[in-house]
């Protein structure tokens with residue numbers, strides 16, 4: 001049985017005062033009926049962990065370097081994230097792929113580094129608008145999924161996030177049938193590659209998830225939760241999405 005996961009990606013948003021939203025989320029969901037993960041900027045990870053304390057909300061990073069340590073100015077290793085209190089790390093977000101030229105091979109190496117540090121890797125894949133329009137969605141997802149996911153991935157080490165690039169921050173979402181098609185495809189690829197373990201790997205949908213559309217998305221085939229950007233920045237919106245997932 002896969003535990004549902006509501007994950008928030010704060011991206012490059014938030015300073016110390018933003019942790020008030022995390023505190024409000026904790027007050028509203030002291031014992032959430034699904035797994036809840038917040039990925040604040042790296043500068044806030046330690047303080048977010050302190051704010052959460054023993055409560056069952058997890059804190060994650062938004063990226064890690066593939067190397068354990070070394071001359072990589074400005075980068076953060078998986079072990080550093082774990083040391084700061086993180087339990088998860090997002091890798092291969094489309095903004096990293098676009099802004100930093102991250103290839104599938106780099107994302108796979110980052111996911112491997114995450115596993116080595118004991119972190120759960122949330123591996124993002126997603127087609128561009130042009131790729132969807134040209135009918136290449138499943139081919140692109142299959143290629144990214146294979147290239148970005150390390151051998152030996154398990155449900156404990158890995159979460160996949162399907163995030164169509166054209167849906168991120170745009171207010172546009174695929175139809176539920178389109179989401180089901182991609183999630184079912186990802187599930188069958190995971191089963192083909194990892195056997196029974198492929199049933200344990202959670203598949204999140206991401207891209208303009210809001211309180212108003214969350215319930216429909218969560219009722220869709222092979223959707224185990226969401227990776228949420230903009231709507232994770234306020235406790236009111238993210239809490240409503242957590243509610244929808246608890247009731248899914």
Ligand code: PEP
Pocket residue numbers: 009163167168169170206207208209227228229230231
């Ligand atoms: C994201 O960037 O991971 C994301 C899903 O963003 P948004 O929810 O704002 O579309």
